[in-house]
Amino acid sequence: MAVRPINRKEFNRLFPYTGELTPFIGEGVEWFTDDARRAVGIVGRSSSQLAWRYAVLRRSQFGDFKVAHLGEASADLPTIRDECQRAVAEAENEPTAAAPEVAGSQTDPTLELQEKPRSSLAVVALVLVADVVVIGIIVVLIHHWL
Numbered sequence: 001m002a003v004r005p006i007n008r009k010e011f012n013r014l015f016p017y018t019g020e021l022t023p024f025i026g027e028g029v030e031w032f033t034d035d036a037r038r039a040v041g042i043v044g045r046s047s048s049q050l051a052w053r054y055a056v057l058r059r060s061q062f063g064d065f066k067v068a069h070l071g072e073a074s075a076d077l078p079t080i081r082d083e084c085q086r087a088v089a090e091a092e093n094e095p096t097a098a099a100p101e102v103a104g105s106q107t108d109p110t111l112e113l114q115e116k117p118r119s120s121l122a123v124v125a126l127v128l129v130a131d132v133v134v135i136g137i138i139v140v141l142i143h144h145w146l
Contacts, residue, residue, distance in 0.1 A: 003088045005032055006040075041054055041084040056068045
């Protein structure tokens, strides 16, 4: 699939960005997505490092975006732009990974950016059944007192 540039407004519709990636890539200046909108990329410039970086986010099985790739810093914007677009295209075709890829790093600074595990349907069903049982007991008690 093709990767195309998008504006900040369209990026924010796909991924309501509130600056979570700023410590890793700096302020976002360019944004990309694939045709299916399953992966998005953001290129940023860090004022402290005076370097360009990028991050690629991919939709999880729940439809939320997770960090799939963080690019290494570079002073060359065209190179970073090309790497970001390539990473968006690759992320779209990859299966959902358990941990994100972090270029050039053995540690994972993106763990705090990952979505928290969601409750399983079984737990939700148990809570609903418990609520129904409690409501049933209350109805029986009220009926018995009347």
